[in-house]
Amino acid sequence: MPARNRSSSAPSSLADLARAPRARLALEGSAGSGKSMAVRWLALACAAAVAGEPEGAATIFADWMPPAPLPVLLEASAFVAAAEPWSLIEAQLSASGLAAFAGSVHQALLNGEALIVIEDVTPRSIAMVTQIVAAFPANRSICTCRPHTSTNSSPAHLLQAHGFQLVHFAPLERAQVDTLVERLLTAMNRRRAVREVSGAAPSAMLRSGTIAEQIADLQGRLLIDDGLRALTFEPLAAAIAVAVDAGGHTLPAARARVYQQVIAALWGNDALPPTVLAPLALAMQRAAHDDGRSGALMRPDVERLIREGVPDADESQIAAVIEHAFETGLLDITTSETLQPAYHMPQMGLRAFLAARALAHAEDFDAIIARYADDPAWRETLTLAVWQRMNALPADDGQGQGADLSIFRHLLDRSEHGKQDRDERSAKKKPSRRAPKPIPVPQHGAGASAIAPAQATLLAAACLEAIEAQRYPDILRDVQQRLLAMVADPAVAVEDRVLAGLMLGRLGDPRFESLLPPLAQIDAGVFVYGTNDAPYSEEGPAQRIDLPAYQIGVYPVTNAEYARFLAARPGHPKPHYWYDPRFNNPSQPVVGVTWHDAVAYAAWLTRALAAEGRLPTGMVVRLPLETEWEKAAVWGPRARVKRRFPWGDQWVAGAANVAETRVGPDGKSRWATTPVGCFPGGISLYGVHDLIGNVWEWTASSTEAAPGRGAATGQRTALSRLYGDPSGAPMQRHHYVLRGSSFNSTTAHARATYRGSHLPPDYWRYNIGFRIVIARPIAGE
Structure with missing residues (x-):
């Protein structure tokens, strides 16, 4: 208290x-x-x-x-x-x-x-x-x-x-919000158990995992969306959010339901509905986003805008609405630059929801989409407007047939026109490696014949998630393919590629639907391993090493793939940061895993693929040796010339998720790990992504196995070091090499020959993951 x-x-x-x-x-x-x-x-x-x-x-x-x-x-x-x-x-x-x-x-x-x-x-x-x-x-x-x-x-x-x-x-602190979530979910779970014992109908709260895991999961998901996170510092909103999620509406996607119920609970049974604040909220949203101001308005403007919501109200009724909005916390007062009291809506989520209400009921909704869709600042408001517009329609037949899907067709069709226009403009210009300038945002009074494809796709994806994407499979597949194209397009701004990857993870990433991950074929033959031109002696000497053919994961192992392993091995401990929203998007690489975790995953995938007949004869899934990792990173199937980086011999800014890339104009970090494949400019000649930056990757090579980086045989790690000694003899404690650098690495360490920390197999950290190879068993197996 x-x-x-x-x-x-x-x-x-x-x-x-x-x-x-x-x-x-x-x-x-x-x-x-x-x-x-x-x-x-x-x-x-x-x-x-x-x-x-x-x-x-x-x-x-x-x-x-x-x-x-x-x-x-x-x-x-x-x-x-x-x-x-x-x-x-x-x-x-x-x-x-x-x-x-x-x-x-x-x-x-x-x-x-x-x-x-x-x-x-x-x-x-x-x-x-x-x-x-x-x-x-x-x-x-x-x-x-x-x-x-x-x-x-x-x-x-x-x-x-x-x-x-x-x-x-005082508002709750983050730890108190977590405690509130824990107590509410525990009480709900206890009540559900009592109901089931008594034979009553089961509740909707049937999420997988122990109650402790459900609590940690929801605590993390409440942090993903900025508006929802800020709102849940108030106990009433936090309790409503827990109830909404426990009722089967997954947050943060279902945040519109939370906003709707919080507004209704705060407003109470007043004679006028809270929707009378919608025109005011929209004006404040425009003031905040379009004019670059705080969103605060003077009293005369507030009265005028509320009168738009209640045209027949007299002065006393307008004053009563303002007072009630202030008492409920939907309005607050600050001091303006002129030292006059200025009104604003302190909760941006509730303001956006009320502003969305005004947009959703506008007759020219298609024109509104065209007007605002190119501006990321309006994406949340438009998403909430689409949710309200869709939910205002009669209930459909369960297959989405009754819903007005023209919103999506209109949005995506306009983005197609925008793509054609962009392609035509590009064809008239000389090729350039620089990203195109963003398309200017149309002014309020102007119509727009096209929407920038990236912004249209991100908006469509956000709207689709908010209205339960699985109900609309055709549109979902269309949007997924557009998101995939965005992630792979170097012309798309990196921030939008990252957002597309995160959205793809939440909607379902087609790249990881199969048990067999995307793989790159690495041909057999000699390549140059190591270098004589590096600041650290352990990066050399350069030597020619002959490797048999193998396949390597196009991407580091993702959370989506690791979740499949955990579902098959429920007793295996979950990685650290599994419920941390900075790292747990399904399309982000799994982090917080030990070397033992990575080896256990590879062993499980070996058995699972073999059971399906999808593993080539004589091959296993395992961690890559340093030699295998480095060849995939800097060698080429045709050039037969070693590169310093996967993309060439010179550092290219923005080609990888490293420290310099993730810092925004304000000097603050924009992200941590990114969904895999978001840096197509850093792809290797074999088509392998994220070899530099994002996460350090465990290898099968121990420091003891390669003293001085000598002969090729020195890179072979005995099977007992990977899967345990079958003789039962006690194992020695080895340290294993990391490769590839991570999201917080400087460019000084972000090259393919740099050998990361030599760590014990039970070590874990927020920037360590792994990728797999399908190859011959390591010598000694």
């Missing part, structure tokens, strides 16, 4: 603040901030101190002087003007079915042995609140209230004038 005393910046618990006898607290917080939850938990703890249950609830009173106070919960909205204080309390006891305890409660109030909790205090109820406190002054009193547009007339300010200590209810 975090709270912050206005006279101190240090947060305190509500129990600490209420410990003092006769404490009077005015607890101010926006709707959904957890005020009611906190005071009711405090009341429950008081009851538990007397009744002894629920177990552990009374521990917060460990340092209070006994006895614990008797909780008396009152609703300020039920107060009757000019009523006598005790009669008000007695009436609410009767309404709650507690009339039989009125005598005991009255005596406790007279003796100063009660905790008076009055919820939802407003300026209109201040007089009755002060009368109740004055009638029973020896008790502790806590009032909850919301902020007010006018500080001088806010309930908290008025209570402070009557001797109450003003306390602001």
Whole structure:
């Protein structure tokens, strides 16, 4: 129960603040901030101190002087003007079915042995609140209230004038959000188990994994989307998000449902619906995105825009809507550059949802798509608008036949026109290795005949994910192919290639649907291993080595592929960072794996492919030797000349996911690992991706096996080092070589001959993964 005393910046618990006898607290917080939850938990703890249950609830009173106070919960909205204080309390006891305890409660109030909790205090109820406190002054009193547009007339300010200590209810911290998710999911899981035992219909919460894994999974997924992450720092929104996800709507894709339910819960049963704020939200969205401002508007503009949502409203109704929006936290006030109060919507997710409502119901929706689709800043708003537009239609037949899919056809058709226009322009120019300049965003009043293909594809993918992609298989396949083309197109900006890869992972990446991963064939023959021209001696000497033919993974092993292994081997421990949203997209390379994990995966895939008859005779799946890795990286099937990098002898900026590439114009990192294949400029002559950057890759070569990088036989690692000694003899501890550099490597170490850290087989880190080869067993097998 975090709270912050206005006279101190240090947060305190509500129990600490209420410990003092006769404490009077005015607890101010926006709707959904957890005020009611906190005071009711405090009341429950008081009851538990007397009744002894629920177990552990009374521990917060460990340092209070006994006895614990008797909780008396009152609703300020039920107060009757000019009523006598005790009669008000007695009436609410009767309404709650507690009339039989009125005598005991009255005596406790007279003796100063009660905790008076009055919820939802407003300026209109201040007089009755002060009368109740004055009638029973020896008790502790806590009032909850919301902020007010006018500080001088806010309930908290008025209570402070009557001797109450003003306390602001602080937002949750990330660790507290995680704790809330853990407790809610645990309770839901326990309730589901009880229902199943009793024979009741099962709930929708049937996600795989243990409850601990489900908790870690959801905690991570709540961090992926910026709007959803910011919203869940409020307890009400966090609880709604957990309920939505547990109900079978996977987050963050289903975030529109969370926004819809949070707005409805905050707004309540007001005479006017929250949609009256839609024109205002759209104007604020335009101010924030188009004009580069904060999105704040002056009072006259706010009144005018709300009147658009309620054309027949009078001045008092407009003022009431603004006040209610402020009380619910949908509006807030800041100070503008002119020192005048300016209104804004503090939660960008809720603002985008309300703005999307205005767009979704516009008659010229197709024109709106054309107007905004090229601007990434509008992608989320348009996605939410499509969701609202699709969900406003009658229910379909379960196959998506009743939905208006013309939105997607319109979007993708326009992108085709844009691609044709771009190709025609490119044909008139000389070839250039530089990425094309972005197409300018059309002005509001101008129509647009075409949308940039990359932006149209990303928007279509986001919309498709939001409306449950599997319901529309034809469109899904179309969008998947477009995303694949984006990832492989060097002309597409790297940020968009990365976004396309992430979206592809969430929608389903066709590259990894098969058990057999994409492979590159490496021909047999001699190649030059090592170099005589490098800063580190262990990169040399250069030597000619003859290798038999083998196949190597086109990409490092991805999370999607590793998940298939974990499903077949449920007892195998999950990698570190498995639930970390920075690293766990299905199309990103798996990280946090030890050398033993990589070897176990290769052994499993060997058996799985052999069982399907898809493994060539005499071949196994294993980690590559250093020689095999380096040949795939810098040799060529025709040129027979060694390169310094997979793409050539000179460093090319942006050819790999290394430290310099992932830093944005603001100096901050834009990503960590990227989906595999997002850097087509770094592909090797054999067609292998991500050999430089992204993740360090485990090899089968140990440092002990190649002293001084001598003869070719020195690169052979005994089978006992890979799969264990079948004789049962104790194994020596070896260190294994990493290759390829990673997303946080400098260019000084990002070359094919550089040998990474020599690490023990049980080591793991956030930038270490692996790729496999299908080759002959290592000598000694």
